[in-house]
Amino acid sequence: MAPIRSRCPKTECRHDNSRRPDSLQQHQNETQIMNNLQALLISSAMAVGVVTAQSGAALADVNNIVLVHGANVDGSTWRAVYDRLTAEDYKVTVVQMPLTSTEDDIAAVQRIVDVQDGPILLVGHSYGGVVISEVGVNPDVRGLVYVAAFQPDAGESGGSLLASNPGALSSDMLTVFEDGHYLIHEDGFLSVVGNGLSAEDAIFVARSQAASNASILEYETQSAAWAEKPSWSVIATLDRTIPPDLQRQMSERAGSTVVEIENGHMLTMTNPADVADVIRQAAEAVD
Numbered sequence: 001m002a003p004i005r006s007r008c009p010k011t012e013c014r015h016d017n018s019r020r021p022d023s024l025q026q027h028q029n030e031t032q033i034m035n036n037l038q039a040l041l042i043s044s045a046m047a048v049g050v051v052t053a054q055s056g057a058a059l060a061d062v063n064n065i066v067l068v069h070g071a072n073v074d075g076s077t078w079r080a081v082y083d084r085l086t087a088e089d090y091k092v093t094v095v096q097m098p099l100t101s102t103e104d105d106i107a108a109v110q111r112i113v114d115v116q117d118g119p120i121l122l123v124g125h126s127y128g129g130v131v132i133s134e135v136g137v138n139p140d141v142r143g144l145v146y147v148a149a150f151q152p153d154a155g156e157s158g159g160s161l162l163a164s165n166p167g168a169l170s171s172d173m174l175t176v177f178e179d180g181h182y183l184i185h186e187d188g189f190l191s192v193v194g195n196g197l198s199a200e201d202a203i204f205v206a207r208s209q210a211a212s213n214a215s216i217l218e219y220e221t222q223s224a225a226w227a228e229k230p231s232w233s234v235i236a237t238l239d240r241t242i243p244p245d246l247q248r249q250m251s252e253r254a255g256s257t258v259v260e261i262e263n264g265h266m267l268t269m270t271n272p273a274d275v276a277d278v279i280r281q282a283a284e285a286v287d
Helices: 017-053 075-086 102-114 128-135 158-164 186-193 199-207 244-254 272-285
Strands: 064-068 091-094 120-125 141-147 174-176 181-184 231-236 257-261
Touching: 064 075, 064 102, 064 128, 075 091, 075 272, 102 120, 102 128, 120 128, 120 272, 128 141, 141 272, 158 244, 181 186, 186 199, 231 244, 231 272, 244 257, 257 272
Parallel strands: 064 091, 064 120, 120 141, 141 231, 231 257
Antiparallel strands: 174 181
16 A cells, blocks of 8 residues: 555645744743743652641640559550650650559659650549549640540549549459559459450550559549649440540540540540540640
């Protein structure tokens, strides 16, 4: 087959050399426009990158976060929350309380607060809420976050709050020693404290318990820092240790910002991303 050829008249197909300068100028103009557009896009992308890099701790007025554990456990229960917050450049410190008395626990948290550089967000889980309510009066503490925690008023104790609205943990689930310390039986720990945890995690926490002195439930709070400072309350809606209704009553009285999570008492382990989100929001909100 013969190749296809153009059959237009010569006058239409002939190249017009007189138009070359205009075509060249147009091409140069288009090239310059594209270069300018590309530079604009790169600049915009860099600006977006800067904004993205400033998320998390860079956007918060409070960079120091102190995490306080509950009774019968230790600071390792905060590990997954710690990892998430430090990944955003927050300075996070986990307190190890002795659980020998509330006075000793307050002193342990106060020591950590004293070595922080700048304003602090204080976060307490469970019984840790009693402790942060006391230490939170420190002027460097700008806000408090209660995670499935006691949120007592002055003159109240964890025991008196539970007496008004009992949880599922009963005295027959405890081994009490002569020195006043106690441990929770494994079955009771798994069914009450550890509900919501994986079987492996629940057994580990039950078998790595830190014996706590029973006096910590009788300690009557001297101060209620939430009365003077902004607070957040993360309520565990399936909690069998501190009943959800009791958590709601305390947070409503305190005027706390409330977030409800559908899980059991150990939210720091079962829902670390959700808990970290609330802590982040609090750090960005306080001043």
